[in-house]
Amino acid sequence: MQLTLHLNGIPICEEIAPDTLLLDFLRAHGCKSVKRGCETSNCGLCTVFLDGRPILSCSFLAARADGHAVTTLEGLQEEAKEFTAFIADQGAEQCGFCNPGFVMNALALFRENSDPDETEIKEYLAGNLCRCSGYEGQLRGIKNFLEWKKRGGAS
Amino acid sequence: MKTVNQPVQKKDAMQLLGGQPVYVNDLAPEECLIVKLLRSPHPNALIAEIDTEAAQRAAGIEAVYTWKDVPQDGVRFTLAGQTWPEPSPQDRLLLDRHVRFVGDPVAIVAGRNERCVDRALRMIKVKYEVLDAVLDFRTAKDHPVLVHPEENWEALCDVGADNKRNLCARDADQKGDVDAVLATCDVVLERAYHTKACQQTMMEPFGAFCSIDTYGRLHIVSSTQIVFHCRRIVAKALGIPKSKIRVEKPRIGGGFGAKQTAVMEIYPAFVTWKTKKTSKLIFSRKECMTASSPRHEMEMQVRIGAMKNGHIRAIDLYTLSNTGAYGEHGPTTVGLSAHKSISLYGKLDAFRFESDVVYTNRMSAGAYRGYGATQGIYAVETAVNELAEQLGMDPIRLREQNIVREGDTMMAYYGEPNTSCALDRCIARVKEMIGWDEKYPCRDMGNGKVRGVGIGLAMQGSGISGVDVGSAALKVNDEGFYTLRIGAADMGTGCDTILAQIAAEVLECSVDEVTVFGADTDASPYDSGSYASSTTFVTGKAVEYAATELREKICALGARMLGCEAQAVSFDGERVLCELDGRSVSRAEIASASQCGNTIALESSYTHSCPTSPPPFMAGAAEVEVDLETGETQVIQYVAAVDCGTPVNPNLARVQAEGGILQGIGMTLTENITYNQDGKVLENSLMQYKIPTRQDIGHIRVEFESSYEKLGPFGAKSIGEVVINTPLPAVTAAIHNACGVWFRELPITPEKIVLGQMEKRKIST
Structure with a gap:
């Protein structure tokens, strides 16, 4: 077809x-x-x-x-990079194999909800499994990114 | 220290986060044969007839292989990746007429694409002579049915293996007279604990592709932790010289020990060697869950004796381990169940450890993070928690009184001295972090839910004493940047970065100036591979020595350029300076000079092995909320203090710890392996096999209480494995403290908690 x-x-x-x-x-x-x-x-x-x-x-x-x-x-390299640097700062990428799916879904979350709380983050990303990180470093990275965004994205 | 003990970003972080094509299946050529395996539906059977004619003739099919293509009286081998002579019995053939578990390969099919290979697999007709199977590991020893009755089964090491008794290994070790000491103890507690064959569940499935290179050699690109052992295993399986094989690993999407067994490389290797065509095999998740290398199921009988004042005087442990159909890592995992649990206690008058490792018609077990220590620590630490209850003592107080201390000789740990240990500080820290005194043993939340707290201790090793070999080769390139070649495998752990940090610390340069290459059997210096928590400690020390040696060579060439004696110069990382007259040359100038009319090689190579294995230590505490009505259990928080010596990269060490802890929590609460009566694994997908999601955990907090290990690079010990061990006893104890029931089989599911409550009520009425 x-x-x-x-x-x-x-x-x-x-x-x-x-x-x-x-x-x-x-x-x-x-x-x-x-x-x-x-x-x-x-x-x-x-x-x-x-x-x-x-x-x-x-x-x-x-x-x-x-x-x-x-x-x-x-197709989202630039948009992703802004966020992923915060994950890299935690060392939470680890083996990297789950990263693309996680990053895509995180970007979808940020597009839908610019200020998600912890429960909303965990709920939205619940379907993205990671076996290396225990998720805690990913959460720290997301929170730091959101904080940075709130401050206007300046370093 | 400038780079060691700094939270440097992982060298490959942004590439991985950007989704770059760096894994086996991303790098495999588009044009290659797809390899798949036909697997046995029976746990124990002989292949009476196999008809592959139709499959072989099917469109797109290149080759179909069965046991008829493999000499059945040939030399057997093991897929376990350990130092030669390999302790795991040599009990496999590439394809065996005798299949020994549901999922054992029956035929290899290679064809143009997945579609035609799947079709051909369905066209193979097999008649099995179904045999009685050994499914219960408790009855396996001296069972009338033998898993390996064959005459060419072979054990290369004296590990007590005997295929005529279904024994993969058998061992005994003791110090002092355990029975006599126990007879004089005020309290003797005797318990049995059971853990399952949990799956590593790394996100990247097993996979490899193979081709024939320019020189007619077999080139294997595999997601493996053990390139050198893999080369040896494939050579033995195919019966070809090692010189004909090159094994390379690209990025690895997680290993956790799973990829310390060459689970699948032999099949595409065989196809490519026979057909001389490029081939690829990527396991499905179902294959990862049913025909791989999970943890050894173990049942541990613990006897522990103490005085009323809390002095723990003797531990007696018997471990029964289930290696499944083949013996990968069977003889070596079981010992850790004792060495790394009993050794947490330093005031013992006696200990005894006995073990049997048995063959059954189950999936073969392998190496999984913790490697037997996880199981043993669950048993011994839970027994200590139960003992505290019996003595009416706080379990933390009981431990403070009995733990091993720096300077002690650890009699159950190969008699090695405890050269660095902050376990006492770890316990104190964890007690504070969780608010133990306010929360122990439990708090009723008033809504049918109770929150309990529990503690567990752990230790592991740092490499295998006197066995593991780590090597590093360093060279200076144009402009003065460095290349570090290693044979260790970064599987997400970040060892490429950590080892570069160690080199940069010695060479006084930035981490970015050290590029890392590895691992490749043709180009890397020999390394046992990344397992047994060896890489930071053993390979890291090799890097330190190699970098120190390279500094001397830089100085030698710099001195020649400056026309002075080598003793008269110093190197600050940027310039070699003549101390006599202050003249200097830069690293870049030296690098250029090294490429013109030069006879001093700006390269160094160092190989290291350590006669001892200084243990990292850890204390972990769980706060768990149990719904007494439904049995639903949630870990509200998990806190841990880790003594891994100097954390070379605190970020990566922390994430290792957090990840390991959650794997341990998964093993305690949700990750189950069950079989149906026909010997089939029921948890054959991520739908049934429940690894934790981010909603299954409250928070994990990790802190470091570092000792300084003189034998390690800049005081470092290992971190990778120790971190998985504490949640099993800590969460088990927290659940007990919440609901009043001890659970001695993992995982502790809501059903078990509800049934346990009912049982308790029955007893009390």
Whole structure:
């Protein structure tokens, strides 16, 4: 079947097998930030945006993205960097494998809610598993980032 | 210190956070054979017939291999990655006619893409001769059914292994007369504790890709902690010389010991060696959960004897360990259940440790952070908490009275001296951090919920005494920047950065001026690999020595340029200065000179091994809220004080501790492994196997109470493993203090808490 979509702003139109998962389609198009950590929509590593909203691409047929705009971390490098520096300051990236999905969902949170409290942060990101960090360093990084944003983003 | 003990950003942090393609599956060529495995549905069976004809003829299929392609009377091997001679019995074949657990490989299929390989897997017809299976590890020893009846099974080391008794290992160790001491104790407590075969659950699944290089050699790129051991294992499995193999690791998406076993490299290696084509195998999460290398399930019988005044005089421990179908890490994990638990107590008159490690028809176990110490510490520390209750003593007071101190000889820890220890300070700190005196033992919150607190201590090692080898090679490049080559594996822990910090400290430069390369068997200096909490302590010391030696070479070349004696110059990291006349040359000038008409190599290489393994220590305390009606349990806060010697990078040490603590909490509360009656693991996905989410934990707070270990680089000991151990006893005790029941099998699920309450009420009425 034919699939037409925008990937990180670039139009793509091509033939795909109807059962192609969005995750595999994206990785085949060079978006290697999209990771597969499970096959059961539990880990959040494959999070990408569909029309700006986070979805799990491992459980999403590429066909469903037809006519939509898909964004991966490759397409959000500048927006991400501002935030991720705060995670790096904690050393909370650790092995890094869960980072892209976590960063995508965190950016989605910040877009929806510019001043989330701790409960809202934990709730929004509950589906993003991390086995290295114990989440505490990620939380410190998020809080520091939000604090910095509140102060107007100056260093 | 300028760079050591500083919270430097991890060198790869921004690349990882930006989602750059740095892992095995990102780097594998687009054009490569996809390798998958057909797995046994039976826990114990012989392959009576296997028909692969249709699969082999299927479109896109390159090759199908079965036991018929592997000499069944050949030399067996183990997948465990430890120093040779490997203590784990040599009990595997690449493909075996005898399959020994649900998930044991039956056939390897390689083809053009996943779709055709999946199809071909379904086309293979297998007739099994199903055999009786050994499923209960308590009945495995001397069971009439043998997991390894074969004649070519082999144990290279004297570990008490005997395949005709289902024994992977058997050991005994003691000091003093335990029975006599226990007979004179006021209180003797005897308990049994049971832990499960928990999964490391690193986020990146096992994976590797293989190709044939320019020289006709097999090039393996794998997510492994052990490049050198992996080369040896693959060579033995394929029956080819080690010189024909190169193993390289890119970034690793977490290991926690899982990747100290070469779980899957042999399969794509075999395909590529046979076909001479590039191939790749990436495990599914289901394979990671059902056919990998989890923790050894253990049952521990503890007898502990004390006087009424609280003096703990004897500990007697028997550990039964379940290695599953194969013996990876079986003989070596079990000892830690005693060495690293009993040794926390320094006033013992006697101890005894006996162990059996048995084969069963379960998934093979392997190395998981803590490596037996986690299980043993859960048992012994819980027994000490139970003892405190029996003595009517505060468990912290009981520990203050009995713990091992700096300067003690640790008789259950290979007789090594305790050269650096701040365990007393760790306990005092944790007591304060959690507000022990106000909260112990519990507080009724008035809404059906009760909050209890509990404590646990832990120790681990820093590398394996007299065994682990760490090496570092350093060189000066143009403009004077340095390259550090290592064979240790950064699996997210940050060792690339930590080792660069150590080099930068000695060389008096910034961390950015030290680039790090590793690990690659062709290019890295030999290193045992990153396991056993060895990298900071053992490899770190090698880096310190290598950097010190390189300073001398820089000075030698600088002195030659300045025309003076090497003894007459000094180096401040930037310039070599002639002390006699004040003339100097910069590091960049020396670097340039080293590349023109030079005969002094600006390179140094150092190999280090330490005869002892100074333990890091830790105290941890949990505050847990238990809903008495539903059994729901939440860790409100977990506090810990860690003595890892000097934390080389306090940020990374802290995150190691926080992450390890949450893994320990997961093991205590939610991470379960159960089997159905056919021997299948039920928790085969992240849907069933519950690792903690960020909503499952209140807060974790970690502080450092550092001792100074003279044998380590700048006073450092290890951090990676010790941090997983305290939550098991601390959370168990906190739950007891909240609801009045001791739970002696993990995980402590809400169901068990409710049933425990009902049982308690029954007894009291």
